[in-house]
Amino acid sequence: MKLRLHFVVDPMGWLCISMVFGIWLYNTFFVPKLVLFPHYNEGHIPWAIVVCYYIASGLCLAALFRASTADPGRLPVDPHIPHAEREHWELCNKCNLMRPKRSHHCSRCGHCVRRMDHHCPWINNCVGEDNHWLFLQLCFYAQVLSLFTLVLDFCQYYYFQPLTGLDQEKFTTRHELALLRISALMGVVMFGGMTSLFYTQMTGILSDMTTIEKMAHFSNEIYGAKKSWQWALAEVCGTRWKLLWLIPLRSRQPLNASHQFRSHV
Known part of the structure; x- marks a missing residue:
């Protein structure tokens, strides 16, 4: 697999993507330190929850990196x-x-x-034919990670058992409430924004209309007959294998539209 990197020289875009990365870094550091590891060490939660959180965090970061550095077309x-x-x-x-x-x-x-959807300052890159699937993955994994974070922040005060082995002199212990409130606020903002963006992107893909075409009031009738949802997503992701739609660390190959879609597991 050969992944070509594509960078856009835009100071405003660098600032926006730095903010997104900062939110990811904050939650990836403080949520495990304040919630996951302390409750795991005292036997309140299984190791699978810790692993799932880091998997969601890793996939979110991978999708952000790929969407921001992939050639959009x-x-x-x-x-x-x-x-x-x-x-x-x-x-x-x-x-x-x-x-x-x-x-x-x-x-x-x-x-x-090619087939440009829009320019996104939050990834400092255009969203086009070759990286639209990565942008869709980023929206999806950002939703998953934000919801996971919100659930853990809620459970910390309303569900998990009280911790007994805390060092009250530590900075994180003394400021736990403030740190988790900031985490919850960022989680609400990210989850709401990513859910709205994911819905917008999905409706555009399924209707075969880019954001620019919607704003210009183009008609999708000039681009051919309506496609099934499976073929529409397969065409964007570059593969008919549904499991590969969720993997960011791969290359995309255009599909031959003359082939009919076959379901794969």
């Missing part, structure tokens, strides 16, 4: 246009380069992106 300066597809290409009036239809020019990145 940037068009080369001198693209090779097959003779049979020339009627489906057009000239960009901003960079004066040929591009396939449904491509758009990103003013922040300064180039055209």
Whole structure:
């Protein structure tokens, strides 16, 4: 597997993605230190909960890294246009380069992106044909991690048994309530925002409409017949194997639309 890195030089984007990474780092450090490890050491929770939290955290970070560094589908300066597809290409009036239809020019990145959905400052990258599936994964795993964090913060005060082996002089022990309140606040904000974004992205994928096309009031009738939800997601993720839809550390290959979708487990 060969993963090519793609970076966008944008100070504002670097600030936004640093904030997202900071929220992830805060919860990944304080939630295990204040909740998971103390209750595991005293036998209140099984090891599986600790492992599941770190798996969710790791997948969220992997999806963030891949979505922010993957090439969204940037068009080369001198693209090779097959003779049979020339009627489906057009000239960009901003960079004066040929591009396939449904491509758009990103003013922040300064180039055209195939089937561009939008430019997301929170990943400092465009969301296009080649990394849309990674952005969808990021929204999903951010929801899972945020909900997991909220449940643990709630259980710390209303469900778990009181801890007996705490050192009252430690900073985390003396400021536990404030630290967990901050964690819960970030969890609510992230869960609400990611749920709304995930729903928006899913409806766009299933209707075969990008965010830019929705804003421009394009009709999806010009792009062909309506696709099944399985084929629509398989086309975005680059594989018909459903289990691979959730794995960020892999490469994506375009599917041949002439093949019918077959369900895989």
